[in-house]
Amino acid sequence: MTELTSPTGEEAALRAAPRADGSAPRALVLGATGYVGGRLTPRLLAAGYRVRILARDAGRAAALPWGAECEIVEGSADDADAVAQACADVDVLFYLIHSMNAGKDFEDADARAAGTVASAAADAGVGRVVYLGGLHPAGVALSPHLRSRVAVGEVFLGSPVPALVLQAGVVIGSGSASFEMIRHLTEVLPYMPAPRWVRNRIQPIAVRDVLHYLLGAARVAGDVNRAVDIGGPDVLRYGQMMNGYALAAGLPQRAIAALPVLTPGLASHWVNLVTPVPRSIARPLIASLQNECVVKDRSVDEIVPPPEGGLTPYRRAVELALGRVDADLVETSWRDAEVSGAPSDPLPSDPGWAGRTVFTDERSQRTRATEHDLWTIIVGIGGENGWYSSPLLWAARGWMDRVAGGVGLQRGRRSRSVTHVGDAIDFWRVEAVEDGRLLRLRAEMKVPGAAWLELRVASDEQGTHYEQRAVFFPRGLAGRLYWLAVLPFHGLIFAGMATRITAAAEALR
Structure with a gap:
């Protein structure tokens, strides 16, 4: 457990008073x-x-x-x-x-x-x-x-x-x-x-x-x-x-x-x-x-x-x-804190996508970085550390969300280096953390549908590689049009992320 600042609860005046039978309340x-x-x-x-x-x-x-x-x-x-x-x-x-x-x-x-x-x-x-x-x-x-x-x-x-x-x-x-x-x-x-x-x-x-x-x-x-x-x-x-x-x-x-x-x-x-x-x-x-x-x-x-x-x-x-x-x-x-109206359901398992409309953007990049260094960059993404791709486009998307009443990119993150399930990272919510392997983020921005971003560390006999997947379940026609509208920017944003994240991990060496 994290070291506590004052009061810690261990002060004599704040300690739990035992029940009559001596057990802890x-x-x-x-x-x-x-x-x-x-x-x-x-x-x-x-x-x-x-x-x-x-x-x-x-x-x-x-x-x-x-x-x-x-x-x-x-x-x-x-x-x-x-x-x-x-x-x-x-x-x-x-x-x-x-x-x-x-x-x-x-x-x-x-x-x-x-x-x-x-x-x-x-x-x-x-x-x-x-x-x-x-x-x-x-x-x-x-x-x-x-x-x-x-x-x-x-x-x-x-x-x-x-x-x-x-x-x-x-x-x-x-x-x-x-x-x-x-x-x-x-x-x-x-x-x-x-x-x-x-x-x-x-x-x-x-x-x-x-x-x-x-x-x-x-x-x-x-x-x-x-x-x-x-x-x-x-x-x-x-x-x-x-x-x-x-x-x-x-x-x-x-x-x-x-x-x-x-x-x-x-x-x-x-x-x-x-x-x-x-x-x-x-x-x-x-x-x-x-x-x-x-x-x-x-x-x-x-x-x-x-x-x-x-x-x-x-x-x-x-x-x-x-x-x-x-x-x-x-x-x-x-x-x-939880955001009212934001999607809260977890990403369905892949077999659950059968029969549903889903759009994905998947990227993979080999790297000379160690698994540890790659994970260090992934787990610290967002907030002051940024998104390793086109700051102007990310900032524009954040301002669009703020104008629409969302949380935007300014929300940042609580810690620059530590990430737990439930933490907010800009307009994302941490849905899953598999230490050293997977960070899954669920979108809390204003979008006509539900969106996730997965960042993963993988390895094989040839070495370490970075995997990235964006998943979007559109809601109605508006959701489909939204995906088509942002599709040209994905090549700039997501391809750039994969390249710069692996480069940042290699620089840690």
């Missing part, structure tokens, strides 16, 4: 493959909990660095049978699910899922529910996403199982969507035209402090049933956060102009263009910044004492995040 995590859940889960293991996770894709969860140490139940939060199975013999349930990528009916979906989980937890005799909600002001109209988070918290507080709802604002940490927005807006724009909400006061919190409160919440006495605010020590305006990032990153201060004409919708389009964060994620983040979100009281300290040494100041949180990015040690990232 069991924690159930919903949202374990997400940004916060992916960091909480290994720390629960380190703290001495037996950990069970509920995941839509058991294979993806099992492929995570800590997946083999967890019990995995496959299913979703709105699947009553799967949730009932997951809740059996559970001491504490962490509900870390959100709907930032969901469609128009996300509020109803959120309420149904929370109701399903609350009911199953009560039937199974779960000892406590811990929910990570959103910091919000009282007595004002909230954005739909923030309103939904408040409603989910109320579902759990109204259930028979004691619940602790931790209401956090902007989370600052390597890989968080909020941090990436601040980072790229500040680095790209020397002058920032911004909505009026840049003048609103907000209280950011470092992701390490969020994890501290979550771990501490598992040990809270069973009669505590309430919502509490959590936030860092600094209350800042959003513009101050951007310039605080600039100072931490060694950049000049940015001039920021608040414009009344930039609505959340227009601002999300702007963020979509100049940062890797797609519009589907940027819009709810921006909408939640329309109100001042400041901790109303510090009553959380009476329930979960703050970490030893105090809460992390904003500038320090930025410095820690930048350090993890520079060292290529980002634990989890918003990039790896």
